[in-house]
Amino acid sequence: MKSTTHRLHSLSVADIPDLMALSDSVGWDYDEAEIRTILSIGKVFGHKDDGDRVVSSAAIIAYEDRLATVGMVIVHESCRGRGYGRDLMQACLAAVPGDTTIMLIATADGEPLYKSLGFATVERIHKFVRPGGKLAAPPLPPTATYQIVPMSEADFASVALLDQQALGSRREHFLQARMRQAATCLVAKTESGTIVGYGFAIQGPVNLIAGPIVALDADMAIQLLGKLTENHPGQVRIDVPDGQPAFLAFLEQNGFQKASHPPVMVANADRLPPRAGTYFAIGAQIYG
Incomplete structure:
Protein backbone atom coordinates (compact mmCIF):
# COMPACT_ATOMS: atom_id res chain seq x y z
CA MET A 1 0.00 0.00 0.00
CA LYS A 2 1.24 3.50 -0.75
CA SER A 3 2.41 5.70 2.10
CA THR A 4 -0.23 8.30 1.37
CA THR A 5 -3.01 9.63 3.55
CA HIS A 6 -6.25 7.85 2.72
CA ARG A 7 -9.61 9.52 2.79
CA LEU A 8 -12.29 8.73 5.36
CA HIS A 9 -15.59 7.51 3.91
CA SER A 10 -19.03 6.51 5.10
CA LEU A 11 -19.25 2.85 4.11
CA SER A 12 -22.14 0.87 2.64
CA VAL A 13 -23.18 -2.66 1.72
CA ALA A 14 -20.93 -2.42 -1.34
CA ASP A 15 -17.98 -2.43 1.07
CA ILE A 16 -18.96 -5.65 2.87
CA PRO A 17 -16.36 -7.86 1.11
CA ASP A 18 -13.59 -5.42 2.07
CA LEU A 19 -14.85 -5.19 5.64
CA MET A 20 -14.87 -8.98 5.92
CA ALA A 21 -11.28 -9.11 4.63
CA LEU A 22 -10.23 -6.35 7.03
CA SER A 23 -11.81 -8.21 9.93
CA ASP A 24 -10.07 -11.42 8.92
CA SER A 25 -6.72 -9.60 8.79
CA VAL A 26 -6.86 -9.07 12.57
CA GLY A 27 -8.33 -12.48 13.38
CA TRP A 28 -11.91 -11.32 13.90
CA ASP A 29 -14.88 -13.16 12.40
CA TYR A 30 -17.33 -10.54 11.14
CA ASP A 31 -19.29 -12.24 8.36
CA GLU A 32 -21.67 -10.82 5.76
CA ALA A 33 -24.78 -11.31 7.88
CA GLU A 34 -23.26 -9.54 10.88
CA ILE A 35 -22.00 -6.59 8.84
CA ARG A 36 -25.38 -6.24 7.11
CA ASP A 50 -5.93 4.51 -3.85
CA GLY A 51 -7.47 1.32 -5.21
CA ASP A 52 -10.73 2.03 -3.33
CA ARG A 53 -10.01 -0.79 -0.87
CA VAL A 54 -11.13 -0.36 2.75
CA VAL A 55 -8.11 -0.21 5.10
CA SER A 56 -9.86 0.80 8.32
CA SER A 57 -13.28 0.69 9.94
CA ALA A 58 -15.34 1.78 12.94
CA ALA A 59 -19.07 1.54 13.55
CA ILE A 60 -21.42 3.45 15.82
CA ILE A 61 -24.93 2.26 16.63
CA ALA A 62 -27.28 4.78 18.26
CA TYR A 63 -30.02 3.26 20.39
CA GLU A 64 -33.28 5.03 21.13
CA ASP A 65 -32.58 6.59 24.56
CA ARG A 66 -29.38 8.65 24.18
CA LEU A 67 -27.12 5.59 24.31
CA ALA A 68 -24.76 4.54 21.52
CA THR A 69 -22.19 1.82 21.17
CA VAL A 70 -18.98 1.75 19.14
CA GLY A 71 -17.27 -1.31 17.69
CA MET A 72 -15.51 -2.91 14.74
CA VAL A 73 -12.61 -0.48 15.20
CA ILE A 74 -9.89 -1.87 12.92
CA VAL A 75 -6.89 -0.36 11.15
CA HIS A 76 -4.97 -2.56 8.73
CA GLU A 77 -1.48 -3.25 10.02
CA SER A 78 0.11 -1.52 7.00
CA CYS A 79 -1.70 1.73 7.84
CA ARG A 80 -1.11 2.01 11.57
CA GLY A 81 0.64 4.96 13.13
CA ARG A 82 -1.07 7.53 10.90
CA GLY A 83 -3.84 8.61 13.26
CA TYR A 84 -6.55 6.66 11.45
CA GLY A 85 -7.94 5.23 14.68
CA ARG A 86 -8.42 8.73 16.07
CA ASP A 87 -10.03 9.87 12.80
CA LEU A 88 -12.46 6.96 12.96
CA MET A 89 -13.39 7.58 16.58
CA GLN A 90 -13.90 11.29 16.03
CA ALA A 91 -16.22 10.50 13.09
CA CYS A 92 -18.21 8.14 15.32
CA LEU A 93 -18.44 10.67 18.15
CA ALA A 94 -19.61 13.37 15.75
CA ALA A 95 -22.35 11.11 14.37
CA VAL A 96 -24.51 11.30 17.50
CA PRO A 97 -25.79 14.21 19.66
CA GLY A 98 -23.36 15.48 22.27
CA ASP A 99 -25.54 14.37 25.19
CA THR A 100 -25.42 10.72 24.09
CA THR A 101 -23.70 8.26 26.41
CA ILE A 102 -21.25 6.34 24.21
CA MET A 103 -20.03 2.93 25.31
CA LEU A 104 -17.53 0.47 23.89
CA ILE A 105 -15.72 -2.70 24.87
CA ALA A 106 -12.03 -2.01 24.44
CA THR A 107 -9.17 -4.11 23.14
CA ALA A 108 -5.79 -3.70 24.82
CA ASP A 109 -4.46 -1.95 21.69
CA GLY A 110 -7.37 0.49 21.56
CA GLU A 111 -7.66 1.36 25.24
CA PRO A 112 -5.00 4.16 25.27
CA LEU A 113 -6.70 5.90 22.34
CA TYR A 114 -10.11 5.69 23.98
CA LYS A 115 -8.73 7.11 27.23
CA SER A 116 -7.25 10.04 25.32
CA LEU A 117 -10.70 10.76 23.85
CA GLY A 118 -12.35 10.91 27.28
CA PHE A 119 -13.53 7.31 27.72
CA ALA A 120 -13.31 5.79 31.20
CA THR A 121 -13.69 2.19 32.38
CA VAL A 122 -16.94 1.49 34.26
CA GLU A 123 -17.06 -2.33 34.31
CA ARG A 124 -15.74 -5.37 32.48
CA ILE A 125 -17.03 -8.13 30.23
CA HIS A 126 -16.22 -11.81 30.80
CA LYS A 127 -15.67 -13.41 27.38
CA PHE A 128 -16.03 -17.21 27.37
CA VAL A 129 -15.69 -19.88 24.69
CA ARG A 130 -16.81 -23.51 24.95
CA PRO A 131 -14.71 -25.51 22.46
CA GLY A 132 -17.34 -28.15 21.66
CA GLY A 133 -19.76 -30.72 22.98
CA LYS A 134 -23.36 -30.26 23.96
CA LEU A 135 -24.14 -28.30 27.11
CA ALA A 136 -26.22 -30.13 29.71
CA ALA A 137 -28.39 -27.59 31.50
CA PRO A 138 -30.06 -28.76 34.72
CA PRO A 139 -33.66 -29.95 34.34
CA LEU A 140 -36.27 -27.27 34.84
CA PRO A 141 -37.23 -27.46 38.53
CA PRO A 142 -40.78 -28.73 39.24
CA THR A 143 -41.44 -25.47 41.13
CA ALA A 144 -40.57 -23.32 38.11
CA THR A 145 -43.38 -21.01 37.11
CA TYR A 146 -42.27 -20.66 33.49
CA GLN A 147 -41.39 -22.69 30.40
CA ILE A 148 -38.73 -22.01 27.75
CA VAL A 149 -40.50 -21.82 24.37
CA PRO A 150 -39.81 -20.42 20.88
CA MET A 151 -40.37 -16.70 20.59
CA SER A 152 -43.26 -15.48 18.43
CA GLU A 153 -43.90 -12.09 16.83
CA ALA A 154 -46.56 -11.47 19.47
CA ASP A 155 -43.85 -11.65 22.14
CA PHE A 156 -41.74 -8.83 20.68
CA ALA A 157 -43.15 -5.92 22.69
CA SER A 158 -42.59 -7.76 25.97
CA VAL A 159 -39.07 -8.80 24.92
CA ALA A 160 -38.24 -5.20 23.97
CA LEU A 161 -39.41 -3.96 27.38
CA LEU A 162 -37.36 -6.61 29.23
CA ASP A 163 -34.34 -5.69 27.13
CA GLN A 164 -34.81 -1.97 27.86
CA GLN A 165 -34.88 -2.65 31.60
CA ALA A 166 -31.79 -4.87 31.37
CA LEU A 167 -29.69 -2.53 29.20
CA GLY A 168 -30.99 0.82 30.40
CA SER A 169 -32.01 1.94 26.90
CA ARG A 170 -34.56 1.01 24.27
CA ARG A 171 -33.08 -0.69 21.20
CA GLU A 172 -36.00 -2.09 19.26
CA HIS A 173 -34.31 -1.62 15.87
CA PHE A 174 -31.40 -3.76 17.04
CA LEU A 175 -33.70 -6.46 18.40
CA GLN A 176 -35.69 -6.63 15.17
CA ALA A 177 -32.53 -6.92 13.08
CA ARG A 178 -31.01 -9.50 15.44
CA MET A 179 -34.17 -11.61 15.38
CA ARG A 180 -33.94 -11.82 11.58
CA GLN A 181 -30.31 -12.92 11.87
CA ALA A 182 -30.76 -15.36 14.76
CA ALA A 183 -30.68 -19.13 14.47
CA THR A 184 -32.81 -19.45 17.61
CA CYS A 185 -35.01 -17.02 19.59
CA LEU A 186 -36.49 -18.22 22.86
CA VAL A 187 -38.57 -16.74 25.68
CA ALA A 188 -39.29 -17.75 29.25
CA LYS A 189 -43.09 -17.61 29.53
CA THR A 190 -45.35 -18.11 32.53
CA GLU A 191 -48.60 -20.10 32.40
CA SER A 192 -50.48 -16.82 32.13
CA GLY A 193 -48.43 -15.87 29.06
CA THR A 194 -46.19 -13.26 30.71
CA ILE A 195 -42.70 -13.03 29.19
CA VAL A 196 -40.10 -13.00 31.99
CA GLY A 197 -36.89 -13.67 30.04
CA TYR A 198 -35.51 -14.15 26.55
CA GLY A 199 -32.42 -15.32 24.67
CA PHE A 200 -31.07 -15.32 21.12
CA ALA A 201 -28.39 -17.47 19.47
CA ILE A 202 -26.63 -16.41 16.27
CA GLN A 203 -24.50 -18.73 14.17
CA GLY A 204 -21.29 -17.03 13.11
CA PRO A 205 -18.55 -18.44 10.88
CA VAL A 206 -16.67 -19.84 13.91
CA ASN A 207 -18.93 -19.65 16.97
CA LEU A 208 -22.54 -20.01 17.92
CA ILE A 209 -22.99 -16.72 19.79
CA ALA A 210 -25.33 -16.97 22.77
CA GLY A 211 -26.81 -13.57 23.51
CA PRO A 212 -28.44 -11.35 24.38
CA ILE A 213 -29.78 -13.28 27.35
CA VAL A 214 -32.08 -11.46 29.80
CA ALA A 215 -33.47 -13.38 32.78
CA LEU A 216 -34.92 -12.89 36.24
CA ASP A 217 -32.08 -14.85 37.84
CA ALA A 218 -29.08 -17.08 37.10
CA ASP A 219 -31.18 -20.27 37.07
CA MET A 220 -33.39 -18.89 34.31
CA ALA A 221 -30.34 -17.65 32.38
CA ILE A 222 -28.85 -21.16 32.60
CA GLN A 223 -32.09 -22.67 31.30
CA LEU A 224 -32.13 -20.24 28.36
CA LEU A 225 -28.47 -20.91 27.55
CA GLY A 226 -29.03 -24.66 27.68
CA LYS A 227 -31.97 -24.50 25.30
CA LEU A 228 -30.18 -22.10 22.93
CA THR A 229 -27.20 -24.44 22.60
CA GLU A 230 -28.66 -27.92 23.23
CA ASN A 231 -28.45 -29.09 19.61
CA HIS A 232 -25.12 -27.45 18.82
CA PRO A 233 -22.02 -29.70 18.98
CA GLY A 234 -19.59 -26.97 17.93
CA GLN A 235 -17.94 -23.98 19.56
CA VAL A 236 -20.08 -21.56 21.61
CA ARG A 237 -19.17 -18.01 22.64
CA ILE A 238 -20.85 -15.98 25.36
CA ASP A 239 -19.93 -12.55 26.76
CA VAL A 240 -21.20 -11.87 30.29
CA PRO A 241 -21.38 -8.48 32.05
CA ASP A 242 -20.05 -7.96 35.56
CA GLY A 243 -22.37 -8.75 38.45
CA GLN A 244 -23.50 -12.30 37.60
CA PRO A 245 -21.30 -14.54 39.80
CA ALA A 246 -23.63 -17.57 39.89
CA PHE A 247 -23.96 -17.61 36.10
CA LEU A 248 -20.19 -17.21 35.67
CA ALA A 249 -19.61 -20.09 38.08
CA PHE A 250 -21.92 -22.31 36.02
CA LEU A 251 -19.99 -21.49 32.83
CA GLU A 252 -16.63 -22.25 34.44
CA GLN A 253 -17.93 -25.56 35.81
CA ASN A 254 -19.36 -26.64 32.44
CA GLY A 255 -16.51 -26.44 29.98
CA PHE A 256 -16.48 -22.72 29.16
CA GLN A 257 -12.99 -21.21 29.07
CA LYS A 258 -12.41 -17.52 29.77
CA ALA A 259 -10.85 -15.93 26.69
CA SER A 260 -10.48 -12.37 27.97
CA HIS A 261 -11.81 -9.80 30.45
CA PRO A 262 -11.96 -6.51 28.52
CA PRO A 263 -13.06 -3.16 29.94
CA VAL A 264 -16.38 -1.51 29.18
CA MET A 265 -15.67 2.19 28.67
CA VAL A 266 -18.00 5.19 28.39
CA ALA A 267 -17.76 8.80 27.24
CA ASN A 268 -20.11 11.73 27.87
CA ALA A 269 -21.10 10.09 31.19
CA ASP A 270 -19.45 8.59 34.26
CA ARG A 271 -21.52 5.40 34.30
CA LEU A 272 -23.76 3.20 32.20
CA PRO A 273 -27.51 3.85 32.27
CA PRO A 274 -29.28 2.25 35.27
CA ARG A 275 -29.82 -1.48 34.76
CA ALA A 276 -32.14 -3.99 36.39
CA GLY A 277 -29.52 -6.68 37.07
CA THR A 278 -31.14 -9.02 34.53
CA TYR A 279 -28.52 -8.78 31.75
CA PHE A 280 -26.68 -12.13 31.61
CA ALA A 281 -25.15 -12.07 28.12
CA ILE A 282 -24.58 -9.31 25.59
CA GLY A 283 -25.40 -9.74 21.91
CA ALA A 284 -21.79 -9.22 20.80
CA GLN A 285 -18.99 -6.83 21.64
CA ILE A 286 -20.17 -4.23 19.13
CA TYR A 287 -23.70 -4.09 20.56
CA GLY A 288 -22.80 -3.48 24.21
Whole structure:
Protein backbone atom coordinates (compact mmCIF):
# COMPACT_ATOMS: atom_id res chain seq x y z
CA MET A 1 0.00 0.00 0.00
CA LYS A 2 1.24 3.50 -0.75
CA SER A 3 2.41 5.70 2.10
CA THR A 4 -0.23 8.30 1.37
CA THR A 5 -3.01 9.63 3.55
CA HIS A 6 -6.25 7.85 2.72
CA ARG A 7 -9.61 9.52 2.79
CA LEU A 8 -12.29 8.73 5.36
CA HIS A 9 -15.59 7.51 3.91
CA SER A 10 -19.03 6.51 5.10
CA LEU A 11 -19.25 2.85 4.11
CA SER A 12 -22.14 0.87 2.64
CA VAL A 13 -23.18 -2.66 1.72
CA ALA A 14 -20.93 -2.42 -1.34
CA ASP A 15 -17.98 -2.43 1.07
CA ILE A 16 -18.96 -5.65 2.87
CA PRO A 17 -16.36 -7.86 1.11
CA ASP A 18 -13.59 -5.42 2.07
CA LEU A 19 -14.85 -5.19 5.64
CA MET A 20 -14.87 -8.98 5.92
CA ALA A 21 -11.28 -9.11 4.63
CA LEU A 22 -10.23 -6.35 7.03
CA SER A 23 -11.81 -8.21 9.93
CA ASP A 24 -10.07 -11.42 8.92
CA SER A 25 -6.72 -9.60 8.79
CA VAL A 26 -6.86 -9.07 12.57
CA GLY A 27 -8.33 -12.48 13.38
CA TRP A 28 -11.91 -11.32 13.90
CA ASP A 29 -14.88 -13.16 12.40
CA TYR A 30 -17.33 -10.54 11.14
CA ASP A 31 -19.29 -12.24 8.36
CA GLU A 32 -21.67 -10.82 5.76
CA ALA A 33 -24.78 -11.31 7.88
CA GLU A 34 -23.26 -9.54 10.88
CA ILE A 35 -22.00 -6.59 8.84
CA ARG A 36 -25.38 -6.24 7.11
CA THR A 37 -27.04 -6.06 10.52
CA ILE A 38 -24.57 -3.39 11.67
CA LEU A 39 -25.08 -1.32 8.50
CA SER A 40 -28.87 -1.61 8.83
CA ILE A 41 -28.94 -0.06 12.32
CA GLY A 42 -25.76 2.02 12.51
CA LYS A 43 -23.11 3.99 10.65
CA VAL A 44 -19.78 2.56 9.53
CA PHE A 45 -16.77 4.70 8.66
CA GLY A 46 -13.49 3.70 7.05
CA HIS A 47 -10.44 4.87 5.15
CA LYS A 48 -9.89 3.68 1.58
CA ASP A 49 -6.63 3.34 -0.31
CA ASP A 50 -5.93 4.51 -3.85
CA GLY A 51 -7.47 1.32 -5.21
CA ASP A 52 -10.73 2.03 -3.33
CA ARG A 53 -10.01 -0.79 -0.87
CA VAL A 54 -11.13 -0.36 2.75
CA VAL A 55 -8.11 -0.21 5.10
CA SER A 56 -9.86 0.80 8.32
CA SER A 57 -13.28 0.69 9.94
CA ALA A 58 -15.34 1.78 12.94
CA ALA A 59 -19.07 1.54 13.55
CA ILE A 60 -21.42 3.45 15.82
CA ILE A 61 -24.93 2.26 16.63
CA ALA A 62 -27.28 4.78 18.26
CA TYR A 63 -30.02 3.26 20.39
CA GLU A 64 -33.28 5.03 21.13
CA ASP A 65 -32.58 6.59 24.56
CA ARG A 66 -29.38 8.65 24.18
CA LEU A 67 -27.12 5.59 24.31
CA ALA A 68 -24.76 4.54 21.52
CA THR A 69 -22.19 1.82 21.17
CA VAL A 70 -18.98 1.75 19.14
CA GLY A 71 -17.27 -1.31 17.69
CA MET A 72 -15.51 -2.91 14.74
CA VAL A 73 -12.61 -0.48 15.20
CA ILE A 74 -9.89 -1.87 12.92
CA VAL A 75 -6.89 -0.36 11.15
CA HIS A 76 -4.97 -2.56 8.73
CA GLU A 77 -1.48 -3.25 10.02
CA SER A 78 0.11 -1.52 7.00
CA CYS A 79 -1.70 1.73 7.84
CA ARG A 80 -1.11 2.01 11.57
CA GLY A 81 0.64 4.96 13.13
CA ARG A 82 -1.07 7.53 10.90
CA GLY A 83 -3.84 8.61 13.26
CA TYR A 84 -6.55 6.66 11.45
CA GLY A 85 -7.94 5.23 14.68
CA ARG A 86 -8.42 8.73 16.07
CA ASP A 87 -10.03 9.87 12.80
CA LEU A 88 -12.46 6.96 12.96
CA MET A 89 -13.39 7.58 16.58
CA GLN A 90 -13.90 11.29 16.03
CA ALA A 91 -16.22 10.50 13.09
CA CYS A 92 -18.21 8.14 15.32
CA LEU A 93 -18.44 10.67 18.15
CA ALA A 94 -19.61 13.37 15.75
CA ALA A 95 -22.35 11.11 14.37
CA VAL A 96 -24.51 11.30 17.50
CA PRO A 97 -25.79 14.21 19.66
CA GLY A 98 -23.36 15.48 22.27
CA ASP A 99 -25.54 14.37 25.19
CA THR A 100 -25.42 10.72 24.09
CA THR A 101 -23.70 8.26 26.41
CA ILE A 102 -21.25 6.34 24.21
CA MET A 103 -20.03 2.93 25.31
CA LEU A 104 -17.53 0.47 23.89
CA ILE A 105 -15.72 -2.70 24.87
CA ALA A 106 -12.03 -2.01 24.44
CA THR A 107 -9.17 -4.11 23.14
CA ALA A 108 -5.79 -3.70 24.82
CA ASP A 109 -4.46 -1.95 21.69
CA GLY A 110 -7.37 0.49 21.56
CA GLU A 111 -7.66 1.36 25.24
CA PRO A 112 -5.00 4.16 25.27
CA LEU A 113 -6.70 5.90 22.34
CA TYR A 114 -10.11 5.69 23.98
CA LYS A 115 -8.73 7.11 27.23
CA SER A 116 -7.25 10.04 25.32
CA LEU A 117 -10.70 10.76 23.85
CA GLY A 118 -12.35 10.91 27.28
CA PHE A 119 -13.53 7.31 27.72
CA ALA A 120 -13.31 5.79 31.20
CA THR A 121 -13.69 2.19 32.38
CA VAL A 122 -16.94 1.49 34.26
CA GLU A 123 -17.06 -2.33 34.31
CA ARG A 124 -15.74 -5.37 32.48
CA ILE A 125 -17.03 -8.13 30.23
CA HIS A 126 -16.22 -11.81 30.80
CA LYS A 127 -15.67 -13.41 27.38
CA PHE A 128 -16.03 -17.21 27.37
CA VAL A 129 -15.69 -19.88 24.69
CA ARG A 130 -16.81 -23.51 24.95
CA PRO A 131 -14.71 -25.51 22.46
CA GLY A 132 -17.34 -28.15 21.66
CA GLY A 133 -19.76 -30.72 22.98
CA LYS A 134 -23.36 -30.26 23.96
CA LEU A 135 -24.14 -28.30 27.11
CA ALA A 136 -26.22 -30.13 29.71
CA ALA A 137 -28.39 -27.59 31.50
CA PRO A 138 -30.06 -28.76 34.72
CA PRO A 139 -33.66 -29.95 34.34
CA LEU A 140 -36.27 -27.27 34.84
CA PRO A 141 -37.23 -27.46 38.53
CA PRO A 142 -40.78 -28.73 39.24
CA THR A 143 -41.44 -25.47 41.13
CA ALA A 144 -40.57 -23.32 38.11
CA THR A 145 -43.38 -21.01 37.11
CA TYR A 146 -42.27 -20.66 33.49
CA GLN A 147 -41.39 -22.69 30.40
CA ILE A 148 -38.73 -22.01 27.75
CA VAL A 149 -40.50 -21.82 24.37
CA PRO A 150 -39.81 -20.42 20.88
CA MET A 151 -40.37 -16.70 20.59
CA SER A 152 -43.26 -15.48 18.43
CA GLU A 153 -43.90 -12.09 16.83
CA ALA A 154 -46.56 -11.47 19.47
CA ASP A 155 -43.85 -11.65 22.14
CA PHE A 156 -41.74 -8.83 20.68
CA ALA A 157 -43.15 -5.92 22.69
CA SER A 158 -42.59 -7.76 25.97
CA VAL A 159 -39.07 -8.80 24.92
CA ALA A 160 -38.24 -5.20 23.97
CA LEU A 161 -39.41 -3.96 27.38
CA LEU A 162 -37.36 -6.61 29.23
CA ASP A 163 -34.34 -5.69 27.13
CA GLN A 164 -34.81 -1.97 27.86
CA GLN A 165 -34.88 -2.65 31.60
CA ALA A 166 -31.79 -4.87 31.37
CA LEU A 167 -29.69 -2.53 29.20
CA GLY A 168 -30.99 0.82 30.40
CA SER A 169 -32.01 1.94 26.90
CA ARG A 170 -34.56 1.01 24.27
CA ARG A 171 -33.08 -0.69 21.20
CA GLU A 172 -36.00 -2.09 19.26
CA HIS A 173 -34.31 -1.62 15.87
CA PHE A 174 -31.40 -3.76 17.04
CA LEU A 175 -33.70 -6.46 18.40
CA GLN A 176 -35.69 -6.63 15.17
CA ALA A 177 -32.53 -6.92 13.08
CA ARG A 178 -31.01 -9.50 15.44
CA MET A 179 -34.17 -11.61 15.38
CA ARG A 180 -33.94 -11.82 11.58
CA GLN A 181 -30.31 -12.92 11.87
CA ALA A 182 -30.76 -15.36 14.76
CA ALA A 183 -30.68 -19.13 14.47
CA THR A 184 -32.81 -19.45 17.61
CA CYS A 185 -35.01 -17.02 19.59
CA LEU A 186 -36.49 -18.22 22.86
CA VAL A 187 -38.57 -16.74 25.68
CA ALA A 188 -39.29 -17.75 29.25
CA LYS A 189 -43.09 -17.61 29.53
CA THR A 190 -45.35 -18.11 32.53
CA GLU A 191 -48.60 -20.10 32.40
CA SER A 192 -50.48 -16.82 32.13
CA GLY A 193 -48.43 -15.87 29.06
CA THR A 194 -46.19 -13.26 30.71
CA ILE A 195 -42.70 -13.03 29.19
CA VAL A 196 -40.10 -13.00 31.99
CA GLY A 197 -36.89 -13.67 30.04
CA TYR A 198 -35.51 -14.15 26.55
CA GLY A 199 -32.42 -15.32 24.67
CA PHE A 200 -31.07 -15.32 21.12
CA ALA A 201 -28.39 -17.47 19.47
CA ILE A 202 -26.63 -16.41 16.27
CA GLN A 203 -24.50 -18.73 14.17
CA GLY A 204 -21.29 -17.03 13.11
CA PRO A 205 -18.55 -18.44 10.88
CA VAL A 206 -16.67 -19.84 13.91
CA ASN A 207 -18.93 -19.65 16.97
CA LEU A 208 -22.54 -20.01 17.92
CA ILE A 209 -22.99 -16.72 19.79
CA ALA A 210 -25.33 -16.97 22.77
CA GLY A 211 -26.81 -13.57 23.51
CA PRO A 212 -28.44 -11.35 24.38
CA ILE A 213 -29.78 -13.28 27.35
CA VAL A 214 -32.08 -11.46 29.80
CA ALA A 215 -33.47 -13.38 32.78
CA LEU A 216 -34.92 -12.89 36.24
CA ASP A 217 -32.08 -14.85 37.84
CA ALA A 218 -29.08 -17.08 37.10
CA ASP A 219 -31.18 -20.27 37.07
CA MET A 220 -33.39 -18.89 34.31
CA ALA A 221 -30.34 -17.65 32.38
CA ILE A 222 -28.85 -21.16 32.60
CA GLN A 223 -32.09 -22.67 31.30
CA LEU A 224 -32.13 -20.24 28.36
CA LEU A 225 -28.47 -20.91 27.55
CA GLY A 226 -29.03 -24.66 27.68
CA LYS A 227 -31.97 -24.50 25.30
CA LEU A 228 -30.18 -22.10 22.93
CA THR A 229 -27.20 -24.44 22.60
CA GLU A 230 -28.66 -27.92 23.23
CA ASN A 231 -28.45 -29.09 19.61
CA HIS A 232 -25.12 -27.45 18.82
CA PRO A 233 -22.02 -29.70 18.98
CA GLY A 234 -19.59 -26.97 17.93
CA GLN A 235 -17.94 -23.98 19.56
CA VAL A 236 -20.08 -21.56 21.61
CA ARG A 237 -19.17 -18.01 22.64
CA ILE A 238 -20.85 -15.98 25.36
CA ASP A 239 -19.93 -12.55 26.76
CA VAL A 240 -21.20 -11.87 30.29
CA PRO A 241 -21.38 -8.48 32.05
CA ASP A 242 -20.05 -7.96 35.56
CA GLY A 243 -22.37 -8.75 38.45
CA GLN A 244 -23.50 -12.30 37.60
CA PRO A 245 -21.30 -14.54 39.80
CA ALA A 246 -23.63 -17.57 39.89
CA PHE A 247 -23.96 -17.61 36.10
CA LEU A 248 -20.19 -17.21 35.67
CA ALA A 249 -19.61 -20.09 38.08
CA PHE A 250 -21.92 -22.31 36.02
CA LEU A 251 -19.99 -21.49 32.83
CA GLU A 252 -16.63 -22.25 34.44
CA GLN A 253 -17.93 -25.56 35.81
CA ASN A 254 -19.36 -26.64 32.44
CA GLY A 255 -16.51 -26.44 29.98
CA PHE A 256 -16.48 -22.72 29.16
CA GLN A 257 -12.99 -21.21 29.07
CA LYS A 258 -12.41 -17.52 29.77
CA ALA A 259 -10.85 -15.93 26.69
CA SER A 260 -10.48 -12.37 27.97
CA HIS A 261 -11.81 -9.80 30.45
CA PRO A 262 -11.96 -6.51 28.52
CA PRO A 263 -13.06 -3.16 29.94
CA VAL A 264 -16.38 -1.51 29.18
CA MET A 265 -15.67 2.19 28.67
CA VAL A 266 -18.00 5.19 28.39
CA ALA A 267 -17.76 8.80 27.24
CA ASN A 268 -20.11 11.73 27.87
CA ALA A 269 -21.10 10.09 31.19
CA ASP A 270 -19.45 8.59 34.26
CA ARG A 271 -21.52 5.40 34.30
CA LEU A 272 -23.76 3.20 32.20
CA PRO A 273 -27.51 3.85 32.27
CA PRO A 274 -29.28 2.25 35.27
CA ARG A 275 -29.82 -1.48 34.76
CA ALA A 276 -32.14 -3.99 36.39
CA GLY A 277 -29.52 -6.68 37.07
CA THR A 278 -31.14 -9.02 34.53
CA TYR A 279 -28.52 -8.78 31.75
CA PHE A 280 -26.68 -12.13 31.61
CA ALA A 281 -25.15 -12.07 28.12
CA ILE A 282 -24.58 -9.31 25.59
CA GLY A 283 -25.40 -9.74 21.91
CA ALA A 284 -21.79 -9.22 20.80
CA GLN A 285 -18.99 -6.83 21.64
CA ILE A 286 -20.17 -4.23 19.13
CA TYR A 287 -23.70 -4.09 20.56
CA GLY A 288 -22.80 -3.48 24.21
